[in-house]
Amino acid sequence: MNATKSLGSNFGVYANQARGLIPLLVLILLVAGSSLFAPGMLSMGGLSSFFTDAAPLLILVVGSTLPILAGSIDLSVAGVAALAGVLIVQLHPIFGVWATPVVLCGAALFGALQGYVHAKLQLPSFITTLATLSIVTGLALLLSNATALPIPDDDSIVGWISGSLGPVPNSIIVVIAVTVILAVALRYTRFGRDLYALGAGERTALMSGVNTIKVRCVVFALSAFCAGIGGVLLSSITGFSSPSIAGNLLLLSIVGVVLGGTAISGGVGGLGSALVGGIITSWLRVITVMVGVAPTTQNIVFGVMALIAVMLTTDRAKIGIVK
Amino acid sequence: MASNAKAGLKLLAGILSATAFIGGILVNPSTAIAAAPQKLIAGIDETASEYWAEYLRGVEDIAQSVGTKATVIADNYQGDQLLAQLGAIYAGGCTGCSLVTNSTSNAYVKAVVERSARSGVYVVTVWNRPENLHPWDTGNNKWVAHTSFDGVESGYLQGMALCKALKGKGQIAAIEGVPSTPPAFQRMEGLKKALAECPGMKLVDTQVGEWQETKAQTISRTWLARYGDSLNGIFASNDAMARGAVAALREKQLNGKVFVTGSDGSKVGLDMVKSGDMLATVMNDAVLQGAISMALARAAAVGDIQPDKLTKAQRDFYLKQQLVTKDNVDQFLAQKANAPKYNYADIKKDFWKYSQGEIPAGVNAAK
Amino acid sequence: MANSNSVRHEGIHFGRSRPLSLKTLYNMGPVIALVLMVVVFQVITGSFVSIGNFKSILEAAAVPSILAVGLSFVILLGAIDLSMQGVIAATSMTLSLLVANGINGNDFGFGGIVIAIMVGVGFGAFNGVLHVVGKTPSLIVTLGTWFIGLGVAAVLFPDRVPAIHERLVLGLSSVHIAGLSLIVYLAFAVIAVAYLVLKYTRVGRMIYAIGGDEAIIVASGLPVKRYKFIAFVISGAIAALGGVVLSAQLGNGNADIGAGQLFPAISAAVVGGTLLSGGRGGALQSALGALMLEVLSNGLIQIGAGPYSRNIISGAVILIAVGISSFHMRRKLRIVK
């Protein structure tokens, strides 16, 4: 431990700042390398469609970064995203255009509740959210009778999101907007400060008068809220809602968070780099196609590349014992 | 301590990247994305599946016969993955390319078609199509056609086979596929139709096996515990789940005694029909489906057909399928052993030679 | 998630010992819950309690309990192993292509099984090295190997499903003793061995110790890395064994065979009383948890709950079960992540 500490001390603050840039470097290398094979990827159209497809994952990554910063984890995001999509269709008859905002608020409430159960009953977030995952998935299947339903054409919010501002898809604008707002909140509000304190040393935070339960609730509310947005984005891409629409986004979002240099143990990381991590992940998903390796190997390539990226991006100086 | 850890790290990263590199070399980079126009693209749900492997064989036959090689993308049943990969392929510009794909679920069909249409890619979809979307009303004629197999008929054929084997009397249970996919609920529809015609045969329970062997096995086990000998037949919506059911029966030495039906006509399915473990399956010729679909898309891309000039029956149709029982199983096994090699020229003579007619309205909406 | 318990015990003002009777009662929690479930289902269905049904529950619980037990070795460290489904897939394909099968001429018999298990060992070792030497969180390492495992299976997959003809393998599920397939007995064997290893060997005790307070073990100069590595290898090997058994049940290799095995296994471990924070619980608890979940799902099918509502109910039940069984541990200053 001691050596590690002194190592951290030598570089001091600047090293830490530099560390934050590593995910970005990885991304640049990745893009540069792969676009040798598929230069078209960097064309306006290419990027615009890439980001359209990446948007849902990105917002999920940003969302699930928050609980991980607090040392918890939220496995229910993909389920919430799917349920949100389904509810938008189900609730449309009642709320009309307002279905989306209503659903998003609902998601936030659900998240808050989940955070409360986790923090108040002192159940590990892993198992709590695992259980809620199965609950929301069940709900989504039940409500939709497991069928894909078209998003009503007069749902102007989803409609707008599916559009684009010049070459820039509106969906990515939404993602960036949300990320910026959250990042500002993290930096300039009591919540942000408490969140990082929680991640750095929860017991100390508690003994310093931080309302850990409240912070947990907010954190999970936000992550569920982002998941909800993710569901909306997915629906806006497909024009449909389906209980299976979010698929394996859960695993990808975790990969994304970690590639963003956020320590699973909490306290270390930020939303900007989370976004970068998300982009890396989405890029890795299509890299096999760009480089043109056979589809049979795509899981291997994804796994290996992800591991390499993680090796490069995890900051070991700050993590004492790695679990 | 930290230092040697760092060293170990470098080593690891090195090893890993090496692996990745070799992994890349192993597989032919010839399919790498150059901005080659008129590329043939085939989207499949997974590589580790007999059905999709055969389907690809059909696609490759056509590709070879027109002197090229198909670009294959697998989406692992993730619609968003499919979209992202298509995006990557279209990025370099892909006007005049042709795509055949299953969009993993109804939810993604619209997105796939419109994305392709925008890039000037001709699409033929298989299996999944939402009820109210048709090639002629979406994707301004870049959506050439949609091909599928008649799930209602398949379910009906299986049901009647069971009825016949049970001499019109007995209890059966059904395992459904992923309920949101047309083949799943269509086959259940067909079963209901058969049940109506076979009053003596009772459906005691329906469970969702999501096309998966293992799930079907667990479900069947529970049934055997619950109904014991009073269960005479198991209706499985595909061969994989039928295999699961048979596996469960085998544990109780009941295989062959309790009748099991499936659909697809997979090798193992046929083998089990021959061995008597399975009563019947329905032959869906994946190779044929791949070949014809690819050919249609290609034809539109090179202008051999004008989609807007085609009739609805030519743009939204079922392919032929047949019930396989012990009596006729050998012929199909033979066909598996040496599948006919398709080529574009032959199919071009009559794309609809194997058509079983237009897909009727309403079948793609879950009841 | 990880550091929670090192925190819980350092505080000198907590963890006062409680009356033993109460303690044992707490440990009995899962058993009580199990009995309760059985009673409830019996009352509702009237037919739940029957030799036949119990047999089928055991059959169904065999594989999940094997997997949960394997996972426990890593969870006891306070780490996690998500690679299970990938390992199972890879194993299943390897096995079905090495023993007598319907695709190629191979017929390595028992050797094939051994090699298949070695594949699991390999994955476990890979996880171990990356986690221990690479100092990378187990969660993400094993997530990566999960994908790799699936990929390996995909690469190995021949054009058509490889049916297994090997008697040794098929026998596992077809040979019955006292109405139970060999798989059930195998499961019992695995549980027993795992229990003995964890209680009577240095490796086992060290796994507990590391879960209890890793920093101390490191400071004592004990080979922590070695023990962690071993734990991951064991976990991989047992996952592979699970793959073999699953393939035996199906009678053929399958690349999706592992689908949906991981999360139930984790839930089983936790519900049974093996804490994710490490150092608590063990093989018996995890196996018990697996049994509980199997009783639950079987019961829900018996009472005819729809497939979707089953998700909801089982999720709720898990939450409640864990909530109740850990309620007595709540403290103002307790940290749970």
Add this chain to the structure above:
Amino acid sequence: MSTILELKNVNKRFGKVVALDNFNLELRAGEVLGLVGQNGSGKSTLMKMLAGLQGPDSGEILLRGQPVRIRSAAMATSLGIGMVHQEQSLVPNLTVAENIFIDKPNDATRGGLYRWGALFEAARTQLDKIGVDIRPDALVEELSFAERQQVELAKVLAIEELVDHPPIILFDEPTSVLNPDEIKILFREIQRLRTRASIVFISHRLDEILEISDRVLVMTNGVKVADKQVDAIDRDELYTLMVGHEREKKEREHTQPVQSSRPNPRLRIRKLTDGNKFKNLDLDVAKGEIVGLVGVQGSGAEELCRTIFGAEDSVTGEILLDDVPALSQGPRQAVSNGIAYLPSNRRLEGMLAGRTLVQNMVVTYGLEYGRSRFLVDYKAEEAAATQWMSRLKVKATSGKDRINRLSGGNQQKVVLGKWLMSKKLKLLLLDHPSRGLDPGARDDLFEAIKEQARQGLSIVFVADTSEEALELADRVIVLRDGQITASYDLQQGVIPSQEDILRAMI
């Protein structure tokens, strides 16, 4: 006496910091070597080196004349070098027996197979050696703190069995967390040991050093400044050598004469009960008064502070702060009531490890310096934090340093500063404030605390030793088994002797 262990020109540096500078040391057979020095003087580094946790950059270590490289703690153990740590080094979820033999080969665990019966037997004999009656099969987490300390001792003494020659045993501030009884036991053990072992003993309590050791060695910044036989040196001399300057004899000066029986005291506690830790406790603390709590482990002193801070679980009774009910449900509520708490376990409950000094300072009250209650004003709060750090004489290059890199004393100051930053603080609770601090740092800290009292802040602290209580407090309160057994108002000139206090404690 023959030399057992010898260090020759040993050097060790961390980055710019020199921990050991051409250090030489001789440890003779059967002697107790007292080692003193301020924090950061290199004591701990030396210990870690001997215990195999760190290697020297240069220089050599000779064990019985043979040069050795102690690569790991396990190797140190096998060489017969054992260390009693400042914090406990027991694994909570293992049995006592396992803990005793965890780092030693043993017949009962030969071949990696555990024969529990034999193991418990072996542990039993070790425990009997120090005459404690603890079940070897009990889980450590079920033991009381004191019991754990005894197990700790047994664990180290078990080294005797390993080696045929006398072992070397290092005690790193073992007494800082012990109560007088336990210290007696420990010293008895050490006396018993000196016949067949060599001992290095570190403590900040100079009297202890002088009492137990034959020879004392003083270190500052990695060099030996003195090496004397105990009879050739006295306490003040020792202090001067170690701190570098004369110890100014402070007169007990006080702001205003405060009577504990004031009509409306700042803090009023009635019938406070916390499970079986203490019952129906009454206590008043006046504005600007410093109350020192003295009591052995488990006397309820620490629990009292934690209860007032809302950190204990089952509490009943009444607490009034400025006549406002203030029985806090949790630390957060206590904080909003204007109560601050300096925990004894700094690493766990005091610092945000890995965060900077400023970040640690502002975590609780930073927003008081912002324009609004919700928005952070970095400039303002950083200015405030830096100002406080300089007021508390925190030695650090910049506020951007990570707190882990500071010495214990400076860390403690930062944690204290976190609370003092508040503008509306009423009551300050200090749980063993000087634990692990060297005399110099300790005096700084006490100065700061007195300063606060003069400002009118009420202070309750749990004293490490009775001298400490007498030095700092206006009123000393002695607890035993959750009851107040004595109360001395030093203001009224009632100065008890240490014997009085000790008698009240036990």
